[in-house]
Amino acid sequence: MKITALFLVALAFCSSLWAEDAYCRGVNMAGPEFGPLPGKNYKEYTFNNEASFKYFAQKGLDVFRVPIRWERLQPAPGGAFDKTYLDALKQNVAWAKKYDARILIDVHNYCRYGLELNGERKGVLIDVPDGPRSVTTADYCDLWKKLSTEFKDESGVYGYGLMNEPNNLGKSDWKATSNAAIKAIRENNDNKIILVAGDHWSGAEAWERANGPESWVKDPADNFIYEAHCYFDSDGSGTYKKTYVEELGKNPDLAHLGRKRLKVFVDWCQKNKVRGFLGEFGVPREDPRWCDEVLEDFMKCLDEAKFGGTYWAAGTYWGEYMMTVQPKDNYTTDRPQLAVLLRHLSPSKAPKDTVKP
Numbered sequence: 519m520k521i522t523a524l525f526l527v528a529l530a531f532c533s534s535l536w537a538e539d540a541y542c543r544g545v546n547m548a549g550p551e552f553g554p555l556p557g558k559n560y561k562e563y564t565f566n567n568e569a570s571f572k573y574f575a576q577k578g579l580d581v582f583r584v585p586i587r588w589e590r591l592q593p594a595p596g597g598a599f600d601k602t603y604l605d606a607l608k609q610n611v612a613w614a615k616k617y618d619a620r621i622l623i624d625v626h627n628y629c630r631y632g633l634e635l636n637g638e639r640k641g642v643l644i645d646v647p648d649g650p651r652s653v654t655t656a657d658y659c660d661l662w663k664k665l666s667t668e669f670k671d672e673s674g675v676y677g678y679g680l681m682n683e684p685n686n687l688g689k690s691d692w693k694a695t696s697n698a699a700i701k702a703i704r705e706n707n708d709n710k711i712i713l714v715a716g717d718h719w720s721g722a723e724a725w726e727r728a729n730g731p732e733s734w735v736k737d738p739a740d741n742f743i744y745e746a747h748c749y750f751d752s753d754g755s756g757t758y759k760k761t762y763v764e765e766l767g768k769n770p771d772l773a774h775l776g777r778k779r780l781k782v783f784v785d786w787c788q789k790n791k792v793r794g795f796l797g798e799f800g801v802p803r804e805d806p807r808w809c810d811e812v813l814e815d816f817m818k819c820l821d822e823a824k825f826g827g828t829y830w831a832a833g834t835y836w837g838e839y840m841m842t843v844q845p846k847d848n849y850t851t852d853r854p855q856l857a858v859l860l861r862h863l864s865p866s867k868a869p870k871d872t873v874k875p
Contacts, residue, residue, distance in 0.1 A: 541824050541825055541826040541827075541864050542580050542581040542676070542826040542864055543579055543580065543581070543826060543827060543828075543859065543862065543863050543864055544574070544579045544580060544581035544582050544583065544619070544622075544827075544828045544829070545574055545579055545582060545583070545828055545829045545830075545831065545832040545843060545859075546582075546583045546584075546585065546624075546797075546798065546828050546829065546830045546831040546832060546833070547566050547570065547571070547582045547583065547584050547585075547610070547831075547832055547833055548585055548830070548831040548832065548833040548835065548836070549563060549564040549565060549566055549585075549833040549834065549835040550563055550564070550565050550584065550585060550586050550587065550590070550603075550606070550607070551563065551585040551586060551587045551626035552564070552835060554639075555587070555589050555590070555632050555639050556589065556590060556593070557590070559602070559603075559606060563587075563590075563835075564833070564834060564835050565606040565607070565609070565610055566610065566832075566833050566834055566835075567834060568613045568616075569849055570832060570833065570834060570844065571610070571613040571614050571616075571617055571619065572613070572616075572617050573845060573849050574619075574832060575614065575617035575618060575619040576617060577856070577860060578860060578863045579619070579859065579863070580618070580619045580620065580864070581619060581620050581621075581622055581676050581826070581828060582610070582614050582619060582620070582621050582622065582828070583621075583622040583624050583679065583797060583828040584607065584610055584621050584622065584623060584624060585624045585626035585682060586603075586607060586623065586624065586625060586626060587626060587627065588625055588627045588631055588661060589627075589631060589632045590603045591603050591604060591607075591661075591665075592661055592664070595631060595653050595654075595657035595660070595661075596656070596657050596660045599664060599668075604668065607623070608668075611669070611672060611674040611675060612674065614674055615673065615674030620673075620674050620675060620676035621674060621675050621676060622675075622676045622677055622678075622679055622713065622828065623665065623669065623675060623677075623678050623679060624679035624682055624713075624797070625661070625679065625680065625681050625682065626682040627641075627681060627682060628641070628681070628682060628683050628684060628685055629643060629644055629681055629684040629685070629687060629690060629692055629695075630642060630643055630644070630653075631644070631653040631657070633648070633651050633653065635648060635649065635651060643687060643688060643689075643690040644657075644658055644690050644695055645689070645690050645691065645695065646688055646689050646690050655694070655695045655698050655699075658695060658698070658699055659698050659699055659701075659702035660702075662678070662680070662699045662702050662703050663702045663703070663705075663706050665678065666678075666702075666703045666706045666708040666710075667706060669710075670706065670707070670708035670710060675710065676710075676711065677710050677711030677712060677713055677743075678703065678710060678711070678712050678713065679713040679715070679745060679797065680696055680699055680700075680712060680713065680714055680715065681696070681715050682715060682720075682797075683715060683719045683720050683747065684715055684716070684717050684718075684719075684720070685717065685718060685719045687717060692717055693734040696714050696734075696735065697734070697735065697736050700712055700714075700735065700736070700737050700742070701736075701738075704737070704738045704739055709739040709741055710741070711741050711742065711743060712737065712741065712742045712743070713742070713743050713744075713745040713795055713797065714735050714742055714743070714744055714745060715744075715745045715746075715797070716728055716729045716744065716745075716746060717729055719747065720745060720746050720747045720797070720798075721746065721747060721748070721754055721779075722746040722747065722748040722779050722780050722782060722783035722796070723748070723754060723778070723779035723782050723783075724754075724782075725746055725782055725783045725786050726782060726786050731786075731789075732790060733790040733792050735792075742792075742793075743792075743793040743794060743795045743826075744783075744787060744792055744793070744794050744795070745794075745795045745796075745797040746780075746783045746794065746795075746796055746797070747796065747797055747798040747799065747830075748776060748779050748780055748783075748796060748798070748799045748816070749798075749799065749800065750772070750775050750776050750779075750799075750801060750808075750812050750813075750816070751765060752765055752768055752769065754779070756798070756800065756830070756841070758801075758802045758840060758841075761804065761805065762804070762805035762807050762808055763805075772811075772812060773807070773811040773812055773815055774815055775812065776799070776812055776813070776815060776816030776819065777815055777816060777818075777819040780796070780816060780819050780820065780823070781819070784819075784823045784825070787823075787825075793825075794823065794825045795825055795826045795827060796820060796825060796826070796827035796828070797827070797828055798828070798829075798830040798831075799813075799816065799827060799829060799830060800829055800830040800831065800841035800855070801813045801841060801855060802840035802841055803840060803841075803853060803854050803855060804840060806854065809854050809855050809857070809858050810858070813855060813858045814858050814861075817858060817859070817861070817862040818862070820862065821862055826864070829843060829855065829859055831843070832844045841855070843855050843856050843859070
């Protein structure tokens with residue numbers, strides 16, 4: 519009886535620790551989602567190399583959001599997985615795990631699946647037929663049941679990002695679809711963390727306007743996190759078409775814009791007593807104020823909320839992309855954004871086991 523009581527107290531303590539302190543920080547390891555479909559690895563798209571996982575993990579970043587394309591993993595809705603693509607994903611998991619980090623598997627499809635229609639590839643919304651062709655919630659649940667079967671016992675997988683940036687959904691019901699996918703995962707005896715994105719590109723500032731005032735997730739395991747994204751240019755797109763000086767001219771409080779945008783999402787999560795995660799955020803390096811003022815203040819706000827997050831983006835594919843944190847000179851020269859990220863690592867690393875007791 520005493521052992522049981524102590525065990526329950528320990529579980530309660532660990533659960534509290536996770537909820538309050540053990541947020542994780544990392545980067546998006548972009549590349550597997552790039553390019554036209556179907557594409558070839560190391561040509562139109564790329565899975566990243568071991569050196570990249572080693573570099574970031576040894577800096578203290580403990581989670582990698584790895585974006586994948588549904589069509590490449592599962593070339594026909596409801597069909598078998600492509601072994602080559604799946605094996606490349608598993609290799610990324612193994613490399614992250616080797617360096618004491620983990621993977622967040624992100625289905626990077628915007629609530630669509632690319633079908634061949636009249637000789638062209640077209641993104642078809644879930645449950646919204648395009649002529650005689652459709653992709654259904656049942657197809658989507660099949661994807662997640664099969665992914666769960668592959669990774670539910672893999673400690674190198676932090677969790678599942680159900681869908682990147684749902685947007686312009688028409689009659690597609692993302693709330694119902696996301697709950698159906700969660701149900702499929704849980705019925706597969708899988709209690710890993712599930713990240714649930716919001717409508718309108720998952721924008722933090724638009725969160726309540728796009729998704730309503732109340733939490734919609736129904737998770738039997740109660741182990742989910744809402745995922746928002748946040749960029750700091752005037753339209754929130756992350757394209758940064760204007761310079762810092764031009765943006766400052768439009769918004770003299772630019773240094774605190776990220777805090778303002780993030781607050782909408784944080785307040786919504788707190789009101790609904792749910793956890794939050796920032797799956798994407800990033801700044802260009804062309805002016806140091808983007809890093810030293812805008813990103814720094816945003817990260818302070820993220821710390822205050824105790825929300826995890828993954829910076830957009832790392833990966834060998836990027837070259838001189840303005841927001842990349844992929845190092846230069848054979849991994850010897852850090853990008854300026856990295857210094858800000860390293861000042862805001864989690865004070866207590868996220869537990870290795872992401873399954874709640």
